[in-house]
Amino acid sequence: MTHNVTLIPGDGVGPEIAAAARRVIDASGARIAWEVVQAGEAVMAEYGTPLPAYVLDSIRKNKVALKGPITTPVGKGFRSVNVTLRQELNLYANVRPARTLPGIKTRYQNVDLIIVRENTEDLYAGIEHRVGADAAESIKIITRPASERIARHAFDLARRQGRRKVTAVHKANIMKLSDGLFLECARRVAEEYPDIAFENMIVDAMCMKLVQTPENYDVLVLPNLYGDIVSDLCAGLVGGLGVAPGANTGLEAAVFEPVHGSAPKHAGQNRVNPLAIILSGVMMLQHLGENEAADRIMRAVTAVLSEGRNLTYDLGGSAGTSEMAGAIIGKMQG
Incomplete structure (x- = not known):
């Protein structure tokens, strides 16, 4: 074909x-x-x-x-x-x-992660404007349909590839409504996949733990901005x-x-x-x-x-x- x-x-x-x-x-x-x-x-x-x-x-x-x-x-x-x-x-x-390849010098061995990033909303929706002469405002958009869709994509990928765990990454401790909605959706979708472990992690703690013990993580699912940043961090690991x-x-x-x-x-x-x-x-x-x-x-x-x-x-x-x-x-x- x-x-x-x-x-x-x-x-x-x-x-x-x-x-x-x-x-x-x-x-x-x-x-x-x-x-x-x-x-x-x-x-x-x-x-x-x-x-x-x-x-x-x-x-x-x-x-x-x-x-x-x-x-x-x-x-x-x-x-x-x-x-x-x-x-x-x-x-x-x-x-x-983000997978360790032979012959490439890195500080880590046996890294094998997949970062699944929501790609259409969050701050990258590009909804921003000036507020007077000395300020600018960007609007963070998180929706239930997009959050459930990306969470389900992460779990389906994990199941297809025989992965053991999905980690939802967020900042819901501060952005309780927007990131809180993302986390709520991830938790709800996780209930549909009892064969795959689920956990959640605040994004700053996630960055620290990826540097310390990347081997503890498997599939990460994140909103757009965090996904952009964390995926580059994971590239640095390998x-x-x-x-x-x-x-x-x-x-x-x-x-x-x-x-x-x-x-x-x-x-x-x-x-x-x-x-x-x-x-x-x-x-x-x-x-x-x-x-x-x-x-x-x-x-x-x-x-x-x-x-x-x-x-x-x-x-x-x-x-x-x-x-x-x-x-x-x-x-x-x-």
Whole structure:
């Protein structure tokens, strides 16, 4: 079966790492028909927006996309392309695994977490305004439908993957109504899954405990803002954003992407680690039911990391982006 997939190369180093991931996925045995569409800085002059309508149309048509990083101006101008994509396509669940990989130096071993982040509301709804000349106000939105939906997504994922526990992360001790509602919904959904342990944790305590004993946690479910922050913390436990894949899923579409930025200062230098987008591609293949191809890539990635001969500079090697991708392909074909 051939799968139609939208490919958004992105900005900065995006085109290089997207090309590397495409080569690896094409070599995996999965049959992918790529529809390449451009978004970000490269289309601003022509379309007046970093996210032209044709990008959304392509994803709606194909249902699945692999996306490179896209630059968003800080503090002014257009809203985040990532946030807009999630809201326009109702990609309500952001899923970010954080798993220790061989050959990557970290302070921790045997970390295996999944962060499930509500993706459509909370402070990231972008409802904010000025209050006079010297203040600004952002409105935090937490709803029962969205909270129950993301909690159920976390428990369903835990059950599918044979996970043992779901931890709801919140600040309900202070934000008793908004975070209190999120926690109430998580507790209610947990009653439907008696086979999976459930606990809740205040977000600041969660950050401390993740640094102390990450092995005690399995699946975390969080509102949008906390999920953004804690997922980066968990990426740090396993080697950084360069090895952190991500998925944004909804009922009608799914967008898979590395969670790091576009790193424009490294663009065109063939030196950036492509693992995050390759691992995002593995998640995409699993979503498409191409589990054999996904496993083939993971075995090859593990072999290359374990050997340590074809790694990019951030992993302690001297290989380029394309060379590391080539080494992964070689392991699949060897």
